Amino acid sequence: MSKHLVVVGAGVIGLSSALLLQEEGYSVTIIARDLPAPFETIDPQEQINYTSPWGGAHNRWIPPNPTTGENTREYALSQATYARMSALNKSDHATSGITFMKGIEYLEAPPPDYISLTADRASELNIPGFRLLEPSEFPDDRVKWGCEYDTWCVNPMVYCCFLLRRFAIRGGRIRKRSIRAPVEVFSLPASELGFPDNDSTKIDAVVNATGIGFGDPDVFVTRGQMCLVANACDATVTRQNADGGWCYCVPRGFDGGTVIGGNREPDNWATTASAEVREAILRGFAATYPSILGAGGELNVIADIVGRRPTRKGGPRLEGEVVKGAGLVFHAYGLGGRGYELSWGTAQEVVKGVRQYLAERVV
Ligand SMILES: Cc1cc2nc3c(=O)[nH]c(=O)nc-3n(C[C@H](O)[C@H](O)[C@H](O)COP(=O)(O)OP(=O)(O)OC[C@H]3O[C@@H](n4cnc5c(N)ncnc54)[C@H](O)[C@@H]3O)c2cc1C
Ligand SMILES: *[C@@H]1O[C@H](CO)[C@@H](O)[C@H](O)[C@H]1NC(C)=O
Ligand SMILES: *[C@@H]1O[C@H](CO)[C@@H](O)[C@H](O)[C@H]1NC(C)=O
Ligand SMILES: *[C@@H]1O[C@H](CO)[C@@H](O)[C@H](O)[C@H]1NC(C)=O
Ligand SMILES: *[C@@H]1O[C@H](CO)[C@@H](O)[C@H](O)[C@H]1NC(C)=O
DSSP: OOOEEEEEOOSHHHHHHHHHHHHTTOEEEEEESSOOOOGGGSOTTTTTTOOGGGOOOBOOOOOOOTTTOTTHHHHHHHHHHHHHHHHHHHHTTTTSOEEEEEEEEEESSOOHHHHTOOHHHHHHTTOTTOEEOOGGGSSSTTOOEEEEEEEEEEOHHHHHHHHHHHHHHTTOEEEEOOOSOGGGGGGSOGGGGTSOSSTTOOOOEEEEOOTTTTOOTTEEEEEEEEEEESOOOSEEEEEEOTTSOEEEEEEOOTTOOEEEEOOOEETOOOOSOOHHHHHHHHHHHHHHOGGGGTTTTSOOEEEEEEEEEEEETTSOEEEEEEETTTEEEEEEEOOGGGTTTTHHHHHHHHHHHHHHHHHHOOO
16 A cells, blocks of 8 residues: 655745655645645735745856865756756646746856966766856956856746646645644544544654744845846846855746846845845846846836745755654755755765665564
8 A cells, every 4th residue: 555645835946846755656745834825816915924935946057165175065956957857848838937048147256266267177966067267258347257057947936837737646645734833744633634534544754844944043034135037037046246245137937037136134124125225236137137137128116026035054054853652754845045956966866765664663
């Protein structure tokens, strides 16, 4: 009989995990307070703790530090994610919400991880389409280093709705429901989880993909404000300034416009957008990449976006925990500003952890 698993959370992490668990042959239910829906219908106040709608979302190749090895684990997760995005782009081009394009980086004060990123190192790291930019290609003389590579962007809610639909059509069960703690799931009656309503059905494992979640003291939010514009753009462009400031754009594709962003504010819980931040982001980006202005010569603002990146001291929590008297809870939360770019790699870790636990469990 196939094992019954519950994934708590329907952000990009819960959805990717649920799909891969399903591919492994498990019978899976998703329980979540928030489910993917058209972006235009997600409530910016009520659903601000649901991060996935408010992400960019692009993949930036962030090289591991060559001396300290920092970021090595995340780098591997991003490579695994790229492979899967590339396969989905081929198999489901019209519906997946994924667009492949050039990524461009401009740095005013490049740290060692970037300075050591030569064409040889990029090929060692398997960064596709990598090229160092010539100084003549920099937007201004404050930029000291630049490169381009091949990458992907997603329109977040088109992509997440695609994942949810695929999960449902393959037999996945979905319950829109708030829970107080992942362990509570083990004691829910099978009928509440959509499983066959008889006593022998029990939950074999739970995945905790709750993003900000339930008050892990190491989790904090990093506020991000972006501006959605109607303008199209031919690349995803990121600029890092010497003063620590950023600006970037992420074309969303699928008639989703382009988001222009820039700010990261740890522990700021403000839910409303600041007009000054919007002006600064738009001005900074238009000066860096003027071709986004197009024939009209201006940015056509649609909406401000405010989101909370589920950040965690020490990095994402990706590990299993055997809860006495209940079962395995596999944690997959705290992905911070990188949930999309690490999503499939993270889901593979979830599958590995769950499979290992169920194989070793003495029934
Ligand atoms: C401005 C901004 C820009 C970003 N840009 C990028 C980018 O370019 N690239 C990138 O990779 N990432 C980006 N991110 C980060 C990315 O959006 C997040 O890392 C990702 O969305 C986190 O996904 P998640 O599934 O972990 O959490 P969430 O999307 O928050 O999902 C959590 C799920 O758990 C459910 N849940 C929580 N508590 C409960 C409960 N008690 N009961 C039931 N269900 C519950 C929620 O309802 C939801 O379904 C950005 C984020 C922001 C804010
Ligand atoms: C978001 O989460 C915080 C912290 O848990 C909580 O105080 C707040 O009420 C939540 N907001 C909404 C709209 O649910
Ligand atoms: C993405 O899909 C499009 C359309 O099929 C294709 O032209 C493009 O080469 C694909 N890109 C990648 C990196 O797979
Ligand atoms: C539980 O219900 C399912 C579907 O109705 C059925 O196939 C299965 O045999 C039942 N199991 C037990 C132990 O009754
Ligand atoms: C699930 O995740 C939250 C953080 O989001 C954590 O506080 C909680 O302890 C986790 N596990 C369980 C079994 O509740």
